[in-house]
Amino acid sequence: MxxxxxxxxxxxxxxxxxxxxxxxxxxxxxxxxxxxxxxxxxxxxxxxxxxxxxxxxxxxxxxxxxxxxxxxTPSELVDDLIRQTRERIAAETELLTRLRRIDAAEPAGWEDVLQVVALLQALGAKSAGRRQRAALSSAGDVSVPVEALVEAALSETDPHVAGALRWALARSGDDGLALLARGLGSPAADVRKRAVQSIAEIPDGEATALLRDALAGPDVVVRRYAALALGARGVTDAVPTLIDMVVEGTNDVDAADALSALASQAGSADRIAAGLVGRLAPGALGAPGAAGPAARRRLAQALADIPGPTASRALADLAHDDDRAVALTATYVLGLRDER
CATH class of the missing domain: 1.10.1660.10 (Multidrug-efflux Transporter Regulator; Chain: A; Domain 2)
Incomplete structure (x- = not known):
């Protein structure tokens, strides 16, 4: 032929x-x-x-x-081909992601495209300072697509950069909430924590709904961040978790501040005071099974800004606590309440 x-x-x-x-x-x-x-x-x-x-x-x-x-023998060559193909797919997937993000930014011209590319590269830079500047610059005339901001926020370990990224996400509105919600379901605890921290800074009704869901979730760290954010938004569902935080000494000052803010709502003060008092002890203060001295001291401090007779009676009892530090704290708090 x-x-x-x-x-x-x-x-x-x-x-x-x-x-x-x-x-x-x-x-x-x-x-x-x-x-x-x-x-x-x-x-x-x-x-x-x-x-x-x-x-x-x-x-x-x-x-x-x-x-x-x-x-x-083909096995070694085939294994090498598999490795090369995976690397090629990863590179092509990364390129596709970058192109989609550039498209999402709706660039008006090549100058805009170059700016978006520069910001995307800066978000992945080794230098924390460069990543932070990119996050702070992302709300400019040519912004970074919210998907890239969410990805960066969920993986960022530097606290200053993370704060800048959360600020940028808050300025972007609720566009990133669906992606952050996926972060709440991540198998990695650090990612779940960063997701709830980012959601907490978005002042939006949908963000509040996500925080309510997080409050009922299994991750105790996520629940705590959600409770602090919900407390600041006036959501009383956060009260039990906030009281737990006071007792356990985890962000107890912030938790007490949130309880104080919630106590200003009609009908909430008595419920919060009863919850705090109920954690002091079954029976007499200082008896076996009661909250330890450190927990009683934190509870006394938390009761300081909770109005009403329930809080006052509990503080009066704590002023006679067997632990001197607890008694002094309660006495001091009572003095402040009398001056108001």
Missing amino acids: LIGDVARRSGVSARMLRHYDSLGLVRPTGRSHAGYREYSGDDIRRIFHIESLRSLGLSLREVKRALDDPDF
Whole structure:
């Protein structure tokens, strides 16, 4: 079969067949009387073998080795091809993500495209200072797509950069909430924590709904951040968790401040006071099973700004506590309440 016929039937161009011949991949078995290449059935089968191996990503050099070396084993080469393909897919996926983010920024011209690319690169820089400047710059005329901000916020370990990213997300409104909600379900505890911290700074009704969900979740750290944020928003569902924080000594000052703010709502003061008093002890103060001295001292401090007789009676009892530090704290707090 002449080269033109082979090209038509195999789909491999005559030019490529000549290239295969020059490389020694497929040498025609014979020549016609006029000197033209003639391919046998075995030659054509080899051509199809070459094309099959090329479809796997092998180079022509690797194809020749595979077909000509009787000791060749494909496993190592296939493993290498798998690795190369994965790397190529990762690189292409990263490029696709970057292109989508540039498109989401709706650039008006190439200058805008270049600015978005520069900001995206800066968000992934090794320098914390550069990442922070990129976050602070993201709310400019050409902003970073919110998806990139969320990704950066959920992975950022530097507290200053993280704060800048949360600020940028808060300025972007509720566009990133759906992505941050996914962060709340991450298997990584640090990601869940960063997600709730970011949501807490978005002053939006949908953010409040997400924080309510987080308050009922299994992650105690997430619940605590959600409770502090909800307390600042006047959501009384946060009260039990805030009281737990006071007792446990976890962000207890912030938790007490949130309880104080919530106590200003109609009908909330008595409920909060009862919750705090209920954690002091079953029975007499200082009895076995009661809250320890450190917890009683924190509870006394938390009761300081809770109005009403329930808080006052509890503080009066604490002023006679067996632990001197607790008694002094309660006495001091009572003095402040009397001056008001």
